[in-house]
Amino acid sequence: MTLKLFNTLTRSVQEFAPLDPAGKKVGLYCCGPTVYDFAHIGNWRTFVFADLVRRVLELSGYDVQHVMNITDVEDKIIKRVRENKGSLAEFTSKFEKAFFEDLKALGCREPHLKPRATAHIPEIIDLITRLIARKVAYRTADGSVYFSIEKYRGCGCCYGQLLKLNLDEMRAGERVAADEYEKESVADFALWKARVPEDGDVFWSSPFGEGRPGWHIECSAMSMKALGETFDLHLGGEDLKFPHHEDEIAQSEGATGKPFVKHWLHGAHLLVEGKKMSKSLGNFFTLRDLQTKGFTGREVRYLLLTAHYRETFNFTLEGLGGARTALARIDECVSKLRELAAGQTALPENSLDQQFSDALADDLNISAAWASVFEWVRETNKRLAENLLSANAAASALAAWEKVDSVLGIGVQAEIDIPAEIRSLADARAEAKKVRDFKLADAIRDDLKAKGWLIEDTPKGSKLKKL
């Protein structure tokens, strides 16, 4: 299958071809979380999108090296560390741990490399040193180092590759020290920020003096260390195009003189109930908030995967309810297939995986991909109801589903989605039945029902279903 993806660099849908001459290895970098709080559902849209891209590449047969950095030093983090009065590492490690727990609950494959910015200070210093040597970075009196957009452009390089910037309004030499700044201001940005009292203990020594790195340079240093000076794919949410990604390009190409990334992918944003998420509007959700409301990571993943990555997605709690119903349809169909197919060999199948892969190869056309899944569920249910499916055919259908699910990552109702308490009640009921204590078994069943779980006895044992 020929995979086509929209490239922000060329503003067009392009055939994806890896840089690897053997056509096998693919380097994929996704800007990771800034670990100053729990990731919110908007962040998760972007990380689930990165997981989808990786899985589609893997389905296409590529050997993907997936890198996602951890931004563990940056303006917002330092402010919070100051407020919380602990050390930087104590503060960030708590959110980093939570991030990976949530990533797992959302069924995302773990990136192969997860570099932390604080573990790459020598690489960052080295990159800044190269930029100074190439005269596209300059030191200021306070010991900071800035990137000079004017000098960079003077070398024939292009600033404004990912979007059109009004460079005529640029006032050369105007500087921004903040990691995030006005989208309209094209200004020299900080590579190294001289130590100030508010930084507390957060500083490193460097040839430019004590200080800390700017956010943009962290990603340039970590991505090039992991994937080389030119690599295949770089991803992030659309808000990162400018200034973060534009600055990454400028720093990297300014230092190496080579193209930085071949293919840029940006995911559109997520709104909640039609509005930008904000704590004051009460529409701000972390994954944990949704789990407290009784939803599972799998349901959230499903919902996030229903929208095309280049379209703004409106997340609603009602939509999550719909996700539960849709997943139940898939689960029911797949578990019937499992029962029928037990022990049988799969014959080569099936239109499902072909239609599904074709849809995704077309710039990740996820709506068409889901349509092929639900059409398949409808057809399969019909054939099952009419007893038209042999055990071999069921095994083939299952094999096709498993291939499809290697991309969707929703499985059949995963074990992890059944809380430990519910699982142990189900075990206790099975034990009670075994010793013929039916009164106890019934009482446990009622208890499970009160907790929102239905237990069904089948010839192959009992099954739990969420009510």
Ligand code: AMP
């Ligand atoms: P941060 O931890 O703030 O650096 O963000 C991590 C990722 O989440 C970045 O790729 C952002 O572009 C992305 N992101 C932030 N807000 C949203 C949103 N509302 N919808 C989708 N992605 C977002």
Ligand code: ZN
């Ligand atoms: Zn980045």
